[in-house]
Amino acid sequence: MLDTLKAKPLRRPRGGLFLLLGPAFVAAIAYVDPGNVAANLTSxxxxxxxxxxxxxxxxxxxxxxxxxxxxxGVVTGKSLPEHLGARFTTRSRRLYWAQAELVAMATDLAEVVGGAIALYLLFQVPLPVGGLIVGIASMALLSVQNRRGQRQFEGIIIVLLVIISIGFLAGLVLSPPDPAGVLGGLVPRFQGANSVLLAAGMLGATVMPHAIYLHSQLAKDRHPDARSTPERLRQIIKATRVDVIIALLLAGAVNIGMLLLAASTLGGISGTDTIEGAHAAIVEHLGPVIGVVFAVGLLASGLASTSVGAHAGATIMNGLLHIRIPLMTRRMVSLIPAIILLSVGVDPTWALIVSQIVLSFGIPFALIPLLRLTSSREVMGEHRDGLALRLSSLVSVGLIIALNALLLWLTFTGHA
Incomplete structure (x- = not known):
């Protein structure tokens, strides 16, 4: 029996592939949501x-x-919110949940608004109506998970991720970036306060707190037998590592591709500080077909990411407060703020960028506890983070906190 368990996931091509196409692809959707589009195109x-x-x-x-x-999630059989909920006092759990819920709300706002913009670009649907359509469509996606399980949901999300990738990268075929400019962009530097503000927004759009909370839940649910034997656990950890690398490489390519497309196509063109203006410029310079493909990618991004965001919010609430609200109910309630903002005429692209800045301030609250838990031998046993991973994590957390502190200083001193 043990030999069968050892061979099944990684030696059989089908089993190996099946393991790779899993939770990380759902989490990766959070990294290509409409907030990324706004921040990357503006940048x-x-x-x-x-x-x-x-x-x-x-x-x-x-x-x-x-x-x-x-x-x-794989090693302990508990999600990050569940670990925190077990360690905090009642008051601390509620306060922690409040900030995590604010992050989840900012995420949901960006995703619904982005989907509404896409429907407007494609069919001239009014933004509030588009937001409502996106909310209803996300309920349909969530119902797949409720009725058919996580694997079917993952399959749909992977298809949407492919559509997103095509939608946001197709324009690079007609407008390739300048190689010298790309190399120059690899040198860390800023250019005034506005570039710091955008960098914080891009960071908040790329390192997503709600995805950090959710991924531990997805992984533990997908691999309930991970701890059946030590060999099985090591195999699942190895497969999880590859899963994350492939999914995040794809998401990273899409993000960088969006910035490169904007740099090669939209530079110096007025009105491109909004998604609608950027889309108009793309249509003018690259043609209506690329414009439609881009808008379809944006719509897929909004639909997929808002479904994942609702799932993350439910995971956070259940783990910290031990309150389980049906996903459909949560989806309906969390849709209200986005519909209100769209109805009162708030600039949607600005709302997207601000939502990403809110996300960037939520990152340390997710990263610091995660780092402490995965570095603990008591929690992780022999699978605790090694020295290199712990040091890399500390550097990452330090950079994120430093960038947010700089952003606060620029904002409150009137430089941003």
Whole structure:
């Protein structure tokens, strides 16, 4: 029996592939949501290739933390919110949940607004109506998970991820980036306060707190037998590592591709500080077909990411407060703020960028506990993070906190 368990996941091509196409692809959707589109397009249009290094660094950090989150769920059989809920006092749990819920709400806002913009670009649907359609469609996606299980849900999300990738990268075929500009963008630097503000938004859009909370839940649910034998656990951890690398490489390529497309196509063009303006410029310079493909990618991004965001919010609430609310009920309630904002005429692209800045401030609250748990021999046993991984995590957390502190200083001193 043990030999069968050892051979099944990694020696058989089908089993290996099946393991790879799992939880990390669901988590990766959070890294290509409409908030990324707004932040990356604005960055490329405003500063060219200047902030390519931010996306590269953020994606490397994302690989690191998503692997740690998934490994925590696989090794312990508990999600990150469940671990925190078991360690905090009642008051601390409620306060922690409040900030995590704020992050989840900011995430949901970005995703619904992005999907509504896509429907407007494709069919001229009014933004509030588009937001409602996106909410209803996300309920349909969530019902797949409720009725058919996580694996069917993962399959749909992977298909949407492919559509997103095509939608956001197709324009690079007609407008390839300048190689010298890309190389120059790998050198860490800023260009004024606005570039710092955008960098914080890009970081918040790329390293997603709700994805950190959720991935541990997805991994433990997908591999309930991971701890059946030590050999099986090592196999699942290895497969999880590959899963994260492949999924986040794809998400990172999409993010960087969006910035490169904006830098090569939208630089110096007025009005490209909004998604609608960027889309109009793409249509003008690359043709209506690329414009439609881009809008379809944006719609797929909104639909997929808002479903994943609702799942993450439910995971956070259940783990910290021990309150289980049906996903459909949560989806309906969390849809209300986005519909209100769209109805009162708030600029949707600005709302997207601000939501990503809110996310960036939630990152340390997810990363620091994750780092402590995965570094603990008491929690992880022999699978605790090694020295190199612990040091890399500390550097990542330090960089994120430093960037957010700089952003606060610029904001409150009137420089941003």
């Amino acid at each position: 490329g249009a405003s500063f060219g290739y200047l902030l390519v290094w931010v996306l590269l660094a953020a994606n490397l950090m994302a690989m690191l933390v998503q692997y740690q989150s998934a490994k925590l």
